Amino acid sequence: MASARVVYLVDDNDGFRESTAWLLETAGFEPRPYASGAAFLAAYDGERHGAHEECLVSDIRMPQMSGLQLQEELIRRGIRLPLVFVTAHGDVPLAVEAMRKGAANFLEKPFTDEALTHAIEAAIASRREHAPVRNEALGKLSPRERQVLDLVVASKPNKIIADILGISIKTVELHRANMMSKLGVRSLPELMKVALGHG
Structure with missing residues (x-):
């Protein structure tokens, strides 16, 4: 039996949380919604971590505990969750900072259903890639x-990649060209297939 793909959804907006949980369920995920970072941390069972594929989707700006504070608390507790x-x-500068600290991706609201499900799939696959x-x-x-x-797999444009890594756009372009040459791919879809383990 395939393991459940659990998505923890942390957002203080009730309407967004409900509609997104419904979307995730129809896309084949098992959503677990929380109204705050503190509620998620109280419920998250660290013992079960890794028993299934999982991902955390969180708003970056929330009262009491922001998304960045939640990320820092997960790091402090040694919880490695995409x-x-x-x-x-x-909030894009905040999101760039979050990616520097290891977040898999960020999406600007409003985003399409496909953008969210793709970001979650890529985050889970990326964690799989870091397995032995x-x-x-x-x-x-x-x-x-x-x-x-x-x-690139997280669908970030060269300018954002340059900001996150602290290098110039030209250097990003050079790395992309070298990377595609080494992997023997000529297009972005081919690159995604190799990166996500389908190549």
Whole structure:
């Protein structure tokens, strides 16, 4: 039997939480909604972590405990959970900071259903990639090329990748070209297939 794909959904907006939980359920995930980071932390059973594929989707701006504070608390507790932030337009610099600290992705509201499900799939697959079994082709990449690849898979444009890694857009373009050459791919869809283990 396939393991459940659990998505913990933390957002203080009741309407957003309910509609997103419904969307996730119809997409084949098992949503577990929480109105705050504190409620999620109180309910999260660290013992069961890793028993199934899981991902945390959290708003970045919330009262009491923000998404960034929740991320810091997870890091402090040693909980490695793929994390996708949802954010309003003005919060992009915060979201870039969150990705520097290890978040898998961030989506600006409003986003499409497909953007959310793709971000969750990619976050779960990326965590799978960091398991001991690794695609041979990916072993050819330098650590920096791996970072660029992870951000390309997270659908980030070159400018955002440059901001997150603290390098120039030209350097990002160079890493992307080298990476595609090493992996023997010519297009973004081919690159995604290799990166997500379907190549």
